Amino acid sequence: MQETTNKPLLSVKNLKKTFGLKTVVNNVSFDVYPGEIITLVGENGAGKSTLKNMLCGLLEPTEGQIFIEGQEVKNINGYEHGISAVHQELSLFGTLTVAENICITQLPGKPGNVNWVEVDNIAQKQLDFLGIDIDTKSLVEDLGTGKQQIVEIAKALLHADKLLILDEPTTSLTAPEREKLFIIMERLKERGVAIIFISHFMDEIYKMGDKYIVLRDGHQVGSGFLKDVPRNDLEEMMVGRTIGESQIDLKPPQEVDAIRVENLSSYDFHDVSFTVKKGEILGIAGLVGAGRTELVEAIFGIRKSKGNIFINDKLVSPVTISKMLENNVSLVTEDRKTNGIFGIRSVRENISAATIESFVNRKIKGFGFRNEEEKTMEVVKDMNVAIPHIQSKIKSLSGGNQQKAIIGRWLSTKPQICILDEPTKGVDIGAKFDIHTMIGELAKQGVAVIVVSSDLPELLQISHRIKVMRTGHMVGEFKREEFNSAKIISMAASSAYEKKE
Amino acid sequence: MNIIKKYLSKKRWVAIVFATFFLGVILTFVSPVFLKFNNLQSVLVQASVTGIVAVGMTFIILTGGIDISLGAILFFTSALFAKIIVGTGSYIFAFVAAIGSACLLGLLNGFLVNKFKMSPLITTLATYTMYRGMAIHLTSAQNVPVPREFGFIGNGKIAGIPVPIILLFIVFGIGIYLLTKTRFGLYVRAIGNSSQSAIESNLPVKKVTLMVYLIGGFTSAIAALILLARVGGLQSGIGIGVEFTVIAAVVLGGTKLSGGAGTVVGSVIGAIFLVLIDNGLNLMNASPYIYDIVRGAVLLTAVIIDRVSIVRQTKHLLEQKAMRIESSKNI
Numbered sequence: 001m002q003e004t005t006n007k008p009l010l011s012v013k014n015l016k017k018t019f020g021l022k023t024v025v026n027n028v029s030f031d032v033y034p035g036e037i038i039t040l041v042g043e044n045g046a047g048k049s050t051l052k053n054m055l056c057g058l059l060e061p062t063e064g065q066i067f068i069e070g071q072e073v074k075n076i077n078g079y080e081h082g083i084s085a086v087h088q089e090l091s092l093f094g095t096l097t098v099a100e101n102i103c104i105t106q107l108p109g110k111p112g113n114v115n116w117v118e119v120d121n122i123a124q125k126q127l128d129f130l131g132i133d134i135d136t137k138s139l140v141e142d143l144g145t146g147k148q149q150i151v152e153i154a155k156a157l158l159h160a161d162k163l164l165i166l167d168e169p170t171t172s173l174t175a176p177e178r179e180k181l182f183i184i185m186e187r188l189k190e191r192g193v194a195i196i197f198i199s200h201f202m203d204e205i206y207k208m209g210d211k212y213i214v215l216r217d218g219h220q221v222g223s224g225f226l227k228d229v230p231r232n233d234l235e236e237m238m239v240g241r242t243i244g245e246s247q248i249d250l251k252p253p254q255e256v257d258a259i260r261v262e263n264l265s266s267y268d269f270h271d272v273s274f275t276v277k278k279g280e281i282l283g284i285a286g287l288v289g290a291g292r293t294e295l296v297e298a299i300f301g302i303r304k305s306k307g308n309i310f311i312n313d314k315l316v317s318p319v320t321i322s323k324m325l326e327n328n329v330s331l332v333t334e335d336r337k338t339n340g341i342f343g344i345r346s347v348r349e350n351i352s353a354a355t356i357e358s359f360v361n362r363k364i365k366g367f368g369f370r371n372e373e374e375k376t377m378e379v380v381k382d383m384n385v386a387i388p389h390i391q392s393k394i395k396s397l398s399g400g401n402q403q404k405a406i407i408g409r410w411l412s413t414k415p416q417i418c419i420l421d422e423p424t425k426g427v428d429i430g431a432k433f434d435i436h437t438m439i440g441e442l443a444k445q446g447v448a449v450i451v452v453s454s455d456l457p458e459l460l461q462i463s464h465r466i467k468v469m470r471t472g473h474m475v476g477e478f479k480r481e482e483f484n485s486a487k488i489i490s491m492a493a494s495s496a497y498e499k500k501e
Numbered sequence: 502m503n504i505i506k507k508y509l510s511k512k513r514w515v516a517i518v519f520a521t522f523f524l525g526v527i528l529t530f531v532s533p534v535f536l537k538f539n540n541l542q543s544v545l546v547q548a549s550v551t552g553i554v555a556v557g558m559t560f561i562i563l564t565g566g567i568d569i570s571l572g573a574i575l576f577f578t579s580a581l582f583a584k585i586i587v588g589t590g591s592y593i594f595a596f597v598a599a600i601g602s603a604c605l606l607g608l609l610n611g612f613l614v615n616k617f618k619m620s621p622l623i624t625t626l627a628t629y630t631m632y633r634g635m636a637i638h639l640t641s642a643q644n645v646p647v648p649r650e651f652g653f654i655g656n657g658k659i660a661g662i663p664v665p666i667i668l669l670f671i672v673f674g675i676g677i678y679l680l681t682k683t684r685f686g687l688y689v690r691a692i693g694n695s696s697q698s699a700i701e702s703n704l705p706v707k708k709v710t711l712m713v714y715l716i717g718g719f720t721s722a723i724a725a726l727i728l729l730a731r732v733g734g735l736q737s738g739i740g741i742g743v744e745f746t747v748i749a750a751v752v753l754g755g756t757k758l759s760g761g762a763g764t765v766v767g768s769v770i771g772a773i774f775l776v777l778i779d780n781g782l783n784l785m786n787a788s789p790y791i792y793d794i795v796r797g798a799v800l801l802t803a804v805i806i807d808r809v810s811i812v813r814q815t816k817h818l819l820e821q822k823a824m825r826i827e828s829s830k831n832i
Contacts, residue, residue, distance in 0.1 A: 058701070079703060091698035093691045095762040100687055105702050111684040155702075267819040270826045291826070472826035 015064035039209035047218040084160030094141030099123035126154040146177030253280035258448035264307035268294035269472040283463030300331040330410035334421035343395035383408040400431025513755030514767030532784035549665035552772035556676040557720030560713040565760030566621040573632035576740035578725035580636040583645040583735040607718020611711040646734035655730030676765040693760025749800040
């Protein structure tokens with residue numbers, strides 16, 4: 001680690017970014033010195049990606065200043081300022097060769113006559129520097145994820161001679177690939193390149209990082225040297241201790257299994273088994289990409305899977321959506337905008353969409369909408385949805401109210417098993433409270449509830465039991481009395497964690 | 502077998518070369534006339550119009566776009582050229598106006614696709630109607646004969662080689678050069694591959710998009726001149742259906758409809774392949790009503806092959822992921 005007698009490479013002062021009314025990054029300030037590895041940590045949605053995008057010029061800060069080598073820079077252009085980012089979604093071109101990918105932003109020769117020999121040489125030189133043996137002429141789509149990542153780093157380094165931002169670079173890597181990446185990071189550090197390393201994995205953070213910055217809900221809640229902060233403290237900083245505000249009172253579940261999942265596997269998860277009892281709330285925790293959404297979608301029959309699912313001890317596999325609806329299973333999907341709401345239709349239609357028959361008095365089957373308005377109004381009242389009018393387009397409502405309406409839609413189907421995927425994502429505190437209360441009510445009525453959430457404090461509050469998923473596997477289970485946010489986080493994130501049997 | 506499969510999936514245009522060769526062999530057996538020099542030469546002449554426009558279309562499809570107004574641009578250019586040449590007698594003026602306006606119309610397509618982020622299919626469907634309407638308005642829907650000497654471009658020969666074939670090879674050569682030797686060519690393939698990555702890599706996406714539609718317009722103009730000269734004058738049927746034959750040629754030539762991968766060579770051979778089918782039907786004295794059925798079936802086959810390869814690739818990726826997850830348990 002270089003000590004900091006020299007000037008900071010990058011200084012960020014009071015950086016702020018708002019989207020509409022929502023402040024995503026608020027009052028963030030830090031310095032980066034050459035040859036330093038700064039780890040940026042925080043939960044999903046804490047504002048890490050937004051901060052990264054501001055630093056490499058993809059987003060413009062709402063407020064605050066960025067200094068590069070002492071000079072204030074207004075319109076930051078990553079490439080020009082020697083800053084480059086390797087995003088989680090790689091920005092590579094699969095059908096182009098490795099060499100073409102590396103050099104695409106800086107082709108040697110004239111535009112009208114590219115020097116392809118030189119392209120190969122430059123690419124080879126970059127890869128040699130990283131100490132990786134990849135054929136520069138092979139197509140990127142033929143490489144594994146690990147090698148693609150290295151190609152991306154090689155591409156980024158062509159510009160980033162000062163600062164490289166790595167956004168969760170290890171999530172899709174195998175163990176040996178990860179080790180290689182760490183060696184490369186060390187090598188860059190020796191050359192005086194500063195690295196901002198975004199990661200969830202505590203092992204890596206402590207292994208590679210010099211300093212840390214913790215973001216929570218867009219705020220910088222801590223920063224300093226990693227050697228001064230124990231792991232537990234860092235984890236607590238990430239999660240915060242906001243438990244208690246909407247404590248719901250949980251009744252013990254009934255001793256009857258509502259749903260039993262046995263050895264379920266698909267492309268995105270492997271050999272998952274669990275049961276949920278009537279009146280029980282099961283939380284599923286894990287990082288983004290752990291396969292949680294895919295799991296619940298497979299249970300509901302949206303995705304294909306192998307394995308057995310029993311509802312009330314009756315085998316229902318192979319599952320289809322209509323079978324699930326017959327068995328009174330409902331799923332509130334994660335992506336409200338694309339999978340949940342019918343944006344340009346009214347609140348009324350959105351609420352009655354799943355079980356129109358239960359909302360209308362019909363003399364002839366399939367005709368008429370008598371009483372629909374009154375009955376949907378009841379749902380609106382029950383769910384505490386704030387709407388200008390029952391006929392308003394649902395997309396004109398706030399995220400929280402949209403979500404409450406959608407949950408209302410599914411509760412109208414009188415579910416026996418209710419699956420909610422990120423039910424409070426992007427909703428305000430008030431709506432969150434309402435949704436939590438509603439989930440508690442459901443459980444009291446004997447409904448089996450499965451909640452997938454990246455918001456750990458939320459799961460800690462509302463679940464009887466939490467299961468942790470990591471890279472497609474169920475890796476652990478916590479009963480309510482054993483709840484421990486730090487343990488759950490490290491299990492979800494740790495790359496070295498061994499499954500307890 | 503696997504090696505061949507892998508090779509074919511990488512060099513997709515090789516398939517059309519084999520198919521063309523195979524069709525040629527069959528036709529040789531079907532008709533003794535087929536292998537005659539004159540017949541082969543006329544096959545190339547017939548393929549020139551489709552082939553030239555296919556070069557332009559290849560660039561457009563490579564970026565992930567499509568332009569179905571190219572036939573209409575072709576028609577408009579023919580009309581403008583015929584009107585000017587009959588009205589003023591100035592070849593220079595007529596050439597400049599025709600080629601210039603074709604480039605402008607292509608540019609307009611690119612501009613609309615860029616500016617309003619509209620689906621290129623719908624955008625160019627609208628401009629297709631508009632450009633055709635403009636041409637009909639210009640000529641009051643009348644036939645306009647062109648001077649005899651202009652026929653040289655369609656029927657003449659230089660050093661014993663028919664002019665359309667020469668033009669085809671010039672456009673073909675320029676196309677190959679642009680796509681493989683220049684920065685622009687790399688950008689074209691990159692944008693079609695992933696426009697998101699292209700934006701993140703700071704590539705001039707909009708400029709390149711404008712440029713490919715302009716090239717489309719330009720190639721249509723060259724094709725228009727050949728067609729006009731061969732027909733001997735403007736007729737209302739000129740250019741109808743050209744865009745579909747051209748898209749068929751490009752897809753048969755192994756260019757992915759979703760963009761990112763493809764070659765100029767494949768498209769031109771695709772065009773020759775389509776002419777060979779017509780030629781074969783002709784040599785077999787097939788009913789003229791059958792032509793479109795066969796052409797449609799061939800295009801359908803090509804699109805299905807295109808689709809199947811994508812589905813297979815996605816499945817392969819998913820399976821790789823599943824295997825990684827399965828093995829990750831033991832880490």
